[in-house]
Amino acid sequence: MSTVALAVTDGMLPFELSLAHEVFGSPLAGVAGPGYRLLVCGPGAVRLGRFRLEPDHGLDHLPRADTVIVPGWVDVDVPPPAELVDAVRAAHAAGARVASLCTGAFVLAAAGLLDGRRATTHWAHTEVLAARHPRVTVDPDVLYVDQGTVLTSAGKAAALDLCLHLVRLDHGTSVANTVARRLVVPPHREGGQAQFVATPVPAPGQHPLGALLPWALARLDQPLTVTDLARQAGLSTRQLGRHFQAVTGTTPLRWLLIQRVRRAQELLESTERGVEAVAAAAGMGSATTLRRHFNRVVGVPPDAYRRTFRARPPAEPAGPADPAAARPRR
Known part of the structure; x- marks a missing residue:
């Protein structure tokens, strides 16, 4: 069992704190x-705004956690508390994976954890983060950034995307999809997706x-092309x-590729099908093609992914996979 610690202090955003508590505090x-x-x-x-919270432990417990989550807070013009910054730095030095939600990135930056790394935060504060911490490469156009042991997210819904991403890294696609279904949200959005989208959730x-x-x-098991998609939608390819x-x-092609890889992930996790059969079911054509794309998107070969997430009894997947990248680490 992995230990997740939520690092809290006065003035933090209750929404980001609550969603992290919901994801990691529920079975x-x-x-x-x-x-x-x-x-x-x-x-x-x-x-926390109008709320008062009594933490279970002091900040000295952060270095004992496997993962430390730092929610954001309202006033980024106020420097983060030194004791929080020191505790987060100590946790990372002790080997913890540290993730910030929204403006929690300012704590990670103050701790020096973002120096020389890509990072993001809520779009309204990316310029401030970049100006205050010039050694950080701030990307204002993504939902979250995964830098291995240090992860950062944009605000609100993107914070939930990052939490689901962490679940996927730890427990696989099927478990993360189940969490998303419980929360009634899309299973996962790719971290590189822009923070601004014209129509985030299209309705039929x-x-x-x-x-x-x-x-x-x-x-997904059929050979779909951009022309096929355009014809079905009644649109030109442009x-x-x-x-x-x-x-x-x-x-469209990148979206299709990600969906096929996610379908392959679910099949590798939840069935006994061979890699060739998984490739056919995911629309990849051959095991060679699957291995090439899977390794590039997920970061490991299909066989290694299956060994990592194959602890559960086999069962056919309930539905299609989701458009997000995941790379097993634990």
Whole structure:
């Protein structure tokens, strides 16, 4: 069981703190035991807007955690408390994976954990973060950035994306998808997707892609092309590309590739099918093609991925996979 510590202090954003508590503090379906041991660590009673929170442990417990989550807070013009910065730095030095949600990136930056790394935060504060910490490469156009043992996210919904990404790294795609279904949110969005999208959630009948995306997900085993997608949506290929960029933050072909890799991940986790059969079911054509794309997107070969996440009894997947990158680490 992995220990996750939430680092809290006065003035933190209750939404980001609450969603992290919901993801890591609830039992994980398909995982033996609770999955995570959640600690709430702070310097004492803290104020979160109108709420008062009594942490379970002091900040000195952060170095004992496997993962430390730093939510954001309201006033980024106020330097983060030195005791929080020191505790987060000590946790990372002790081997913890440290992730910030929204403006929590300012704590990681103050601790020096973002020096020489890419990072992000809420779009409204990226310029401030970059000016205050010039050694940090601030990317204002992504939902989250995974730099191995240091991860940062944009605000609100993107913070949830990062939490689901962490679950996926630890427990695999099927478990992360189950968490997303419980929370009634999309399974996962790719970290490189833009923070701004014109139509984040297209609805059937209200957007040209509303019916197209489910149609394509149900046919991933078939040789779909951009022309096929455009014809189904009643659009030109150029119009299709514009709509895809606005809604998904990527191109139709890239979106299809990610969906096929995610389908392969679920099949590797939850069935006994050989790699050749998984490749066919995911629309990759051959095991060679699957291995090439899978290794590039996920970071490990299909066989290694299966060994990492094959602890559960085999069962056919309930539905299509989701568009997010994951790389097993634990």
